[in-house]
Amino acid sequence: MHAALSLRLFGPVTLTDAQGRPHRLRGKCARILGVLGMRAGSAVHKDELADAVWDGAPPTSYRQTLDSDVCVLRRRAGLGTGRVSVLATVRGGYELDPGRLEVDAVTRRDLVERVVDATSATALDVGHPLVRTSGDILFENEPFWDWGRVVREGWESALSDALLHISRSALVCGEPSLALTAAAASLGLAPDSESATVHLMRAQWWSGRHNDALRTYVTLQDRLVRELGEIPQRETQDLYLALLRDHDRLPSADAAEDHVRLLLTLLRRTLDQTRTPQDGAGGPDTGTEAEPARASM
Amino acid sequence: MTTTVLVAHGSLALAEALSAVVASEPGLEAVATATDPAGALTDVGRIRPDAVLADLGEGDWVVAVIALTKAYPQIRVVGLAPAEAAATDRLLAAGVHLVDAASAGMGAVLAALHAGGGRRADEPGGSARAASGTQPTRSSALAPTDLQLLRLVAAGLDSESAARELGTDAGLVRRRLRRICTELRVESPIQAVAVALREGVLDLGSGP
Secondary structure, rough: OOOHEEEEEEOOOEEEEOOOHHHHOOHHHHHHHHHHHOOOOOOEEHHHHHOOOHHOOOOHHHHHHHHHHHHHHHHHHOOOOOHHHEEEEEEOOOOOOOOEEEEEEHHHHHHHHHHHOOOOHHHHHHHHHHOOOOOOOOOOOOOOOOHHHHHHHHEEEEEHHHHHHHHHHHHHHOOOOHHHHHHHHHHHHOOHHHHHHHHHHHHHHHHHHHHHHHHHHHHHHHHHHHHHHHOHHHHHHHHHHHHHOOHHHHHOOOOOOHHHHHHHHHHHHHHHHHHHHHHHOOOOOOOOOHHHHHOOO | EEEEEEEEEOHHHHHHHHHHHHHHHOOOEEEEEOOOOOHHHHHHHHHHHEEEEEEOHHHHHHHHHHHHHHHHHOOOOEEEEOOHHHHHHHHHHHOEEOOHHHOOOHHHHHHHHHHHEEEEOOOOOOOOOOOOOOHHHHHHHHHHHHHHHHHHHHHHOOHHHHHHHHOHHHHHHHHHHHHHHHHHHOOOHHHHHHHHHHHHOOOOOOOO
């Protein structure tokens, strides 16, 4: 019966009770479950809990407030009471039981840990759900919560690394399109990461999207020069040169249409200029005879 | 004194047209055309022209042209603007002579090519033509396991991950990579990947 009990911390914080009814939570209750959920399986002292929930500035009556909020949460979702509750009272604080309540953040954190040290085939197997859900935002409805923001940033950095590993694994296993998705997701979470950018280049390269890869490099180089006054690392430059030399994959050069048009104009003008002395018809801007000829080109 | 010019442009038709304009100019000789950034780099290395007239319409060319100025500082590089503002600074810093052909005209482009001076016609390399030269393959000495390792390098795995993948030890992987680099006469594993790709012994598209 307890199998249905679950806590979602990604997106709006939602507690689903044993009957499968979702309770969407905001503010204090969402934050309490957020802190306990991230640390499911271990006791959190009320002082510590209050510090996290109120970002270091709890009200004087925080103990009573926490007690009554927990009481409300237990009743709404039918979590039981006291020491045997899924949200149990323990020495000086509270503890969530991950054995009876599935917490999405805990599940995903386990996946990240399993991915990081795995071989390619395993990383790919285990990592699929991480790629699929990489756009979900931890504590999405609590944007002004400092504790939540710090936890979110830590999570996103760990997820970005894991996605990189998944993407490399996908290349090794011959799944370049998944590699591309994972690399883009990794870079999305860590836009300033050179290693994520470089890996996106690799994934584009393997997918045969040569021009995209070169463009990714140019964008990276521009950003590094502009923001940091640096050039890409040696390894990045080597990869770029390897890409440039990978002849067979270079698509036939198709210059931008505007550019071609400009050059055609230039060539016409040059031909006009070189023709002018023999024709003796004056410059291209004054010669009325040249006008119809140029207009027809 | 004739200045030899390699014309690099993404469109073959326009590269040839630009070549024709260069050739029609006394004192300039169009020795080759290149239509992709990578080809331009290799052709310049082989032909060693006095000057390069390069297209800068796309980012790929910008980076190739900068690489070119680094590799061959003695070659005069004239770039056809417009380039993006951010690229302009980098190009100028690299010593590329940018000519805004749209406003300054083709005459200014030709003048920029002339300004580099030239070399005597009897010097070697003066009238070489671009041809897809075949290089001796160095990578034929690689064992299948070497190629498997290079594939992992191309996927971005470090020696620890590659070792885990191959069920061996990171120290052994590093040693093997050093040997591969020595055999291929390159400095880094990714350069080894590039050589193996170019010589057709490594293919990134297929599965493991």
